[in-house]
Amino acid sequence: MKLNFLYSNIQADVAAIEDELQVAVASEQAPLIEEAARQLLAAGGKRIRPIFVCLTARLGQFQWNQVEQAAVAVELIHMASIVHDDVVDDADVRRGRPTIKSKWGNHVAMYTGDFLFAKSLEYMTKIADPEAHRVLSKVTVELAVGEIEQLRAKYDFNQNVRTYLRRIKRKTALLIAASCQLGGIVAQLDPKLHRKLFLFGYYVGMSFQITDDILDFTGSEKSLGKPAGEDLRQGNITLPVFFAMEDEALKSRLHQITEETQRAEMQAFIAAVRASGAIEKSEVIAESYLQKAVAILDEFPPAKELKPLKQIVQFLDKRKY
Numbered sequence: 001m002k003l004n005f006l007y008s009n010i011q012a013d014v015a016a017i018e019d020e021l022q023v024a025v026a027s028e029q030a031p032l033i034e035e036a037a038r039q040l041l042a043a044g045g046k047r048i049r050p051i052f053v054c055l056t057a058r059l060g061q062f063q064w065n066q067v068e069q070a071a072v073a074v075e076l077i078h079m080a081s082i083v084h085d086d087v088v089d090d091a092d093v094r095r096g097r098p099t100i101k102s103k104w105g106n107h108v109a110m111y112t113g114d115f116l117f118a119k120s121l122e123y124m125t126k127i128a129d130p131e132a133h134r135v136l137s138k139v140t141v142e143l144a145v146g147e148i149e150q151l152r153a154k155y156d157f158n159q160n161v162r163t164y165l166r167r168i169k170r171k172t173a174l175l176i177a178a179s180c181q182l183g184g185i186v187a188q189l190d191p192k193l194h195r196k197l198f199l200f201g202y203y204v205g206m207s208f209q210i211t212d213d214i215l216d217f218t219g220s221e222k223s224l225g226k227p228a229g230e231d232l233r234q235g236n237i238t239l240p241v242f243f244a245m246e247d248e249a250l251k252s253r254l255h256q257i258t259e260e261t262q263r264a265e266m267q268a269f270i271a272a273v274r275a276s277g278a279i280e281k282s283e284v285i286a287e288s289y290l291q292k293a294v295a296i297l298d299e300f301p302p303a304k305e306l307k308p309l310k311q312i313v314q315f316l317d318k319r320k321y
Contacts, residue, residue: 010054010308013064017050017071024072024119036100036112040079043095048208049074049179051312056180056197058305060187066127070182073123073136078175080116081143083109088151089234090259093226132185135198139178146170154235157255161242165206168213173205180204193300200296204313207289211319213238214282217270229266232257232273239285243278250276290317 025037050071057067083100085091087109092102101109117140124133149167153159180201184194215224216231217240224230231238235257245251250272257269273279290313297306297313 010051010058013054013067014047014051017047017054017068017075020068020072021075024076024123025116027115030111030115032104032108033112033115036104036108037079037116039097039103040083040100040112043097045079045095047075048312049078049176052176052179052201052204052309053183053186055305055308055312056183056194057187059184059193059197059300059303060189062183062187066186067183069123069126070132070186071179073120073127074175074179074182076116076120076123077136077140077143080113080120081147081171081175083113083116084147087113088147089236091226091230091234096222096226127186129185131191132182135178135181135185139174142170142174146172150236153237155237155258156235157237157241157245157251159237161239164237164239164242168206168209169202172209172212173202176205176208177201196296196299200293200309203289203293203296204316207286207293207316210239210282210286210289211316214240214279214286215319216240217273218279227263227266229270232269233259233261233266235259239282240273240278243281244273244276246278247276287317 021041022038025034025041027034053067053071053074082094086094086099086101087106090101091099093099099109100112104112120136124136127133146167146169149163150171153163153167177198178201181194181198184197189197213231216229216238219228221227227233232241232254241254245254253272254269257266261269293313294310297309300306
């Protein structure tokens with residue numbers, strides 16, 4: 001997903017953040033961890049969290065170094081969670097490249113994730129406002145809880161949708177929400193406004209993850225960077241699966257999925273979920289979250305700086321592969 005055309009006025013900022021991420025992962029004491037972290041950086045990524053820090057900061061008065069520190073910190077946390085997630089999911093491929101876990105093993109992967117978390121703390125110490133520290137520390141705790149919840153819920157086809165929504169809130173939405181709020185905090189916005197930015201980011205994050213879960217059934221292996229249906233094969237029960245399981249016969253079939261399910265079998269399951277109408281129902285929910293996000297922005301005083309935020313919401317609404 002390329003967002004560059006939406007924020008041409010801050011491309012230089014994003015490039016500077018990319019350069020600083022390279023600096024952040026450097027380590028003379030642990031060259032293997034540095035190599036592993038650089039591989040993850042080279043794989044690219046949406047960088048949507050740093051982008052939101054930059055865009056929301058433009059709603060107020062800011063010093064660039066504070067914005068950069070916050071943006072790098074949130075992306076390092078996101079990177080760390082990816083590395084740990086790949087260990088938990090036993091994933092061999094991410095974004096079309098071998099994972100750190102598959103190339104160097106679980107031990108190096110876990111220590112790389114820990115290193116990235118620690119570096120994020122180092123960057124946060126350079127931000128003066130204690131509210132920024134409180135927001136990000138709380139979200140980081142919730143992120144870890146979300147990872148544990150996902151592990152506990154694997155292959156549990158009897159869980160409810162509320163459990164799923166709480167899980168994606170913790171795993172995805174809250175860090176995006178914090179990214180939006182951090183921009184407002186470092187830009188010295190009124191607390192009422194930066195709390196609204198948190199809510200805006202939460203709605204965007206929920207839609208973002210639901211759409212990712214939809215793409216697991218509708219995307220190609222090339223666009224996803226992993227086989228379609230891989231989340232389901234790993235036992236992650238997502239919104240399209242919940243809707244598909246409204247058909248009792250299909251629910252019974254889905255119960256048969258395990259890590260050993262072959263790709264040809266998975267293709268049949270994917271086709272069944274797509275034919276069930278579950279994708280369309282999930283898209284309605286994803287869009288409803290984006291509508292709530294736009295409604296939050298409409299509560300702000302009119303400003304040209306709101307336009308790129310609304311453009312990103314519009315782009316996410318069209319995100320399909």
